[in-house]
Amino acid sequence: MKRLFHLILMATFFLPQAVRASEFNSVSTQESFADVAAYVESAIINQGLTIDYSGEVNKMLERTGGDVGSTKTIYTGSKFFLFCSAKLSREMMEADPTNVGFCPFIVFVYETAAEPGVVHVGYRRPGAGKGEASSKALENVDKLLESIIKEAAE
Secondary structure (H helix, E strand, O other), X not given: OHHHHHHXXXXXXXXXXXXXXXXXXXXXXXXXXHHHHHHHHHHHHHOOOOEEEEEOHHXXXXXXXXXXXXXXXXXXXXXXXXXXXXXXXXXXXXXXXXXXXXXXXXXXXXXXXXXXXXXXEEEEOOOOOOOHHHHHHHHHHHHHHHHHHHHHXX
């Protein structure tokens, strides 16, 4: 009984970390941050998609650091890209209207101050979905996003 309790206790601590690790898919490269950001932009456009917005998280953090009492530099560069696929967005929302929460799609690129020279590119996985049609639609979104980050990191 004591052993079972310890197993359950360990699962309670480690399972959330394992689940969190699977929430994101990312790859790393030694290319420059500017190049990888440009490669992401090209990879999205190569899919026939339009980037609706891009932003630079590091600049926002630099601008607001003093307001929250922080001087720590987290990123030397960080950028995100927002976009949608009319086909995949419609497919996932027809399957489950709640899937609107996964739109727009976001791909991010960053280089940390702690690890200069290593650039990460990734996205948040859309999740499992409710029902077979929703799961299939979100799987297609996941495949699209994965193909974009792989193209950008090649």
